[in-house]
């Protein structure tokens with residue numbers, strides 16, 4: 001097996017992957033219409049459903065795209081023409097859902113909350129109450145990666161049940177990084193991608209869809225083609241093949257990543273991620289930094305940190321210093337607040353975070369920022 005230089009990615013995905021996942025992509029050329037590839041496709045779909053605890057009522061539709069494609073597929077395929085989707089926007093990815101609806105002329109009601117602040121479920125209920133005859137779906141982000149906030153999935157899901165609407169959950173940066181149970185949380189459509197907490201390579205998005213809900217979308221005159229969720233599903237089911245040319249090698253990597261996910265054990269992965277967050281949070285606080293959002297709303301998968309006021313501080317310079325030493329950090333801006341973001345997902349371990357924090361502190365001291 002080829003050993004590849006290991007970089008510690010603290011950006012929120014694509015995340016650091018194992019050598020075995022990287023090497024899984026080196027396979028003999030294969031036509032994706034071959035039976036062997038079909039079996040691989042089916043096993044990946046089944047295991048993604050299993051990872052979401054959806055074996056009873058859900059199916060998995062895989063698409064060749066980055067994560068946004070999966071979100072676009074849902075929004076453009078499942079909202080009836082005479083209904084509206086309520087979009088909860090408390091970050092860039094909620095805003096992106098709105099932009100998709102605007103681009104396709106999908107009727108929607110934006111619920112815009114201050115970025116970085118927790119969603120107020122009571123006031124969301126008021127909107128639902130007023131518009132209950134119009135709304136068929138609520139779409140929102142589980143872990144809003146812009147700021148690292150965890151939105152209240154169970155509460156929103158309970159509201160949705162009360163008002164008899166379906167939910168579309170963008171769990172791009174939380175699926176396989178924390179407990180999500182599509183059955184318990186009554187999630188109709190959950191979207192994620194291959195290159196975040198599942199620890200595969202980029203370019204497969206997937207929708208874990210409630211089969212009954214998905215089949216009902218047959219009644220909706222399509223507004224899309226490549227991203228039609230039902231058409232992609234029917235083809236996958238009938239032929240065990242992607243409707244369009246898949247990213248062949250990425251699927252082999254995803255197969256390996258899923259195998260490693262179950263070998264590690266979901267609970268162990270969640271605990272590993274959470275422990276890295278705790279180490280990072282403690283040290284960052286000791287160094288005198290402030291967090292952008294209230295700690296009680298942290299998703300514990302990414303931390304947005306307010307930039308220091310020191311004139312010696314430059315994000316780019318700090319980034320480059322860390323990058324040269326094998327650590328990649330991520331910028332972030334919310335309103336007038338500049339932040340930098342440290343993510344703790346991927347094939348990284350508490351010892352990597354400890355090593356990062358040593359270099360981070362070293363830089364801050366050399367520059368006299370602390």
Ligand SMILES: Cc1ncc(COP(=O)(O)O)c(C=O)c1O
Pocket residue numbers: 012013066067068069093141143144145146170171172173193
């Ligand atoms: C919550 C969320 N939604 C959507 C996306 C978009 O994914 P992509 O860049 O793969 O299209 C991201 C990317 O980080 C994300 O974090």
